[in-house]
Amino acid sequence: MAVLIVNGTREEIEVDPSTPLLWVLREKLALTGTKFGCGIAQCGACTVHVDDSPIRSCSTPVSAVDGKTITTIEGLAPSATELHPLQTAWIEHQVPQCGYCQSGQLMSAAALLASNPNPNDADIDSAMKGNICRCGMYGRIRQAIKTTASYYEVAGISAASTESLEVSGE
Template sequence: MTKTLLELTVNGEDRSLAIEPYRSLLDVLREEAGLTGTKKGCDVGDCGACTVIVDGQPVNACLMLAVEAQGASVQTVEGLQPGPDELHPLQDAFMEHGASQCGFCTPGILIMAKHLLDQNPLPTDEEIRFGLSGNICRCTGYTKIFDAIRTAGRRMAAAKSQSVEA
């Protein structure tokens, strides 16, 4: 089959990838781009393990053809870290609260939580529940995940407030 040149920005880096036009964004990110943090769970859009942000909106990468991301900006879990030696506040909070057990769902939940906190840094439990409604965790029961998201939100809001005051 003839390959198509896919040009997009992934985690702030411009990428050109030769891909088959029928491949999902998930498979291309994992196999061609080498970004294996995004997980293939159900492969039908039910579990949320493959969630990435495309042009500012969360999507299930398993349901999106890679060619649909032509020219788009994509953020994966690997792109959460603000620098090589520092973690995103969500990653810190997830570790602090023990918010992942097997960890398979964690990349998708981190991405959805980032999107949620970018929109609303101090969400209620109901807003967190709604924000994560497309992400399934089979291990934790969500309590520690909610605690971590609330903690990260408070820290992010405080950091933003301090940078505005400075």
């Protein structure tokens, strides 16, 4: 049995220890926001946070995260009725196209901002290089990350915070 803290909830799951975390999240916990893209940790669609660090859940056995804290895209926002500031910036900059990569992109971007609240283009490119967007929205993704970073700075809060921000041009 694996014991995980997923989005703040303790979960005890009977599963083969070699089962990828992705399938535990999707099939056992019905958290389907984390996507299967490639199955070999190359595309980033399956990115989640384990103890606040981004990992590829498709290639991480559940035994490797037993007892750890996991945050999925469903747990990124401060509440079920609010968006995370990155999600708001994503919408503002019209990042979502097909949407398949978005949960992984957002989780990688959130981890970047938590560790580097004022990233430059090189920082963003480095942090996001493992996330593939078939629609080619890389420029918009960069702008959304920069917008979120600037709003954190103006609001005087940490990017690691789950506080909601009004992220608009008004």
